[in-house]
Amino acid sequence: MQMGKTEITLEEGINKIVPCDREAAEIAQRRWDSIAKPLHSLGWLEDVIVRIAGAQHSPQVNTEKKILVPMCADNGVVAEGVTQTGQEVTAIVAENFLDEKSCAAIMCRMSGADIRPIDIGMATDTPRVEKRKIAYGTKNFAREPAMTREQAAAAVETGLRLACELKEEGYSLIATGEMGIGNTTTSSAVAAALLKVPAEEMTGRGAGLTSAGLEKKIRVIREAIARWDLAEKDPLTVLSCVGGFDIAGMVGLFLGGAYCHIPVLIDGFISSVAALLAIRLCPEAAGYMIATHASKEPAARRVLGELGLSPALDAGLCLGEGSGAVATFPLIDMAAEIYHSMSTFEQIRVEAYRELR
Numbered sequence: 001m002q003m004g005k006t007e008i009t010l011e012e013g014i015n016k017i018v019p020c021d022r023e024a025a026e027i028a029q030r031r032w033d034s035i036a037k038p039l040h041s042l043g044w045l046e047d048v049i050v051r052i053a054g055a056q057h058s059p060q061v062n063t064e065k066k067i068l069v070p071m072c073a074d075n076g077v078v079a080e081g082v083t084q085t086g087q088e089v090t091a092i093v094a095e096n097f098l099d100e101k102s103c104a105a106i107m108c109r110m111s112g113a114d115i116r117p118i119d120i121g122m123a124t125d126t127p128r129v130e131k132r133k134i135a136y137g138t139k140n141f142a143r144e145p146a147m148t149r150e151q152a153a154a155a156v157e158t159g160l161r162l163a164c165e166l167k168e169e170g171y172s173l174i175a176t177g178e179m180g181i182g183n184t185t186t187s188s189a190v191a192a193a194l195l196k197v198p199a200e201e202m203t204g205r206g207a208g209l210t211s212a213g214l215e216k217k218i219r220v221i222r223e224a225i226a227r228w229d230l231a232e233k234d235p236l237t238v239l240s241c242v243g244g245f246d247i248a249g250m251v252g253l254f255l256g257g258a259y260c261h262i263p264v265l266i267d268g269f270i271s272s273v274a275a276l277l278a279i280r281l282c283p284e285a286a287g288y289m290i291a292t293h294a295s296k297e298p299a300a301r302r303v304l305g306e307l308g309l310s311p312a313l314d315a316g317l318c319l320g321e322g323s324g325a326v327a328t329f330p331l332i333d334m335a336a337e338i339y340h341s342m343s344t345f346e347q348i349r350v351e352a353y354r355e356l357r
Helices: 010-015 022-034 044-056 076-080 088-098 103-111 149-168 183-195 211-227 235-242 245-260 269-281 283-288 300-307 323-327 329-341
Strands: 066-073 118-121 173-179 264-266 289-291
Touching: 010 149, 010 245, 022 044, 022 329, 044 283, 044 289, 044 329, 066 088, 066 103, 066 149, 066 245, 076 183, 076 211, 088 103, 088 173, 103 323, 103 329, 118 149, 118 245, 149 235, 149 245, 173 245, 173 269, 173 323, 173 329, 183 211, 183 235, 183 245, 183 269, 183 300, 211 235, 235 245, 235 269, 245 264, 245 269, 245 283, 264 269, 269 283, 269 289, 269 300, 283 289, 289 300, 323 329
Parallel strands: 066 118, 066 173, 173 264, 264 289
Antiparallel strands: none
């Protein structure tokens, strides 16, 4: 495929996404079955390598160059009192990514991964965070749509094009992350609309809300979904009415990964909602996604179930930023090393295990 300066449009990208390579995945599975150990005994570690082989369209899986891309954006709905902190925190943490003062940045250093925060819609400008800003934050979706449909498409295209650039730079794995005060509200609203379930089943306390604050958050989401009848709308309309630029950017990363044959790691609840949007826009993108952990947010497992994916970790994480995705990088590296270097039954002259029914 030709990427060049990555001026690809959303429609072009979606139309050129093909399913992951089943033959490459099957070859990878046969390699695992030939390795001198009990069949399937490494569980998720085996599964993830098979999935990467299918996504990269090659059984010679490559996990060497990894990156976390936190999409940073502000959400106008914070004006409704649905968060414990103010919008100023988004810009502070976005800068901290570059100083290794955030959890995710420290974890990237420890796991040998790069980090590249993107200002896709923060309410302020910062000195160093890379600007691909669609607007200075979204509107308050309790009163008007969060963004226009054109802005939503532009934000998705931003992520898609960035994934193509990362492919050209030699990255083999992309982890999705986000930073944006209020984004558990936006993601809960999107999930409730897409899955057609009551807002209270999709909404948690986020970074910390009182019971009264949680009730307000649920009410804001419920009323917005009803106002625009979002349970009956297409994914891009749902995104534009109650989503965020950070979610939209991650949707683009998932679609861009599928377009460029790069596996993209889902982080927690917010990232999984972006993955769900991506699959609703292009079902073939599903094969290029890797679930990493089960977030503590109430709806996290439900969304992963809708995606048909099983996570590696269940460690009570709910930080976001991409922290859960980055935590699996060392596991993937270990799996890849075993896959490539461990002896086979034939090499050690031992009878291979067989599938027993």
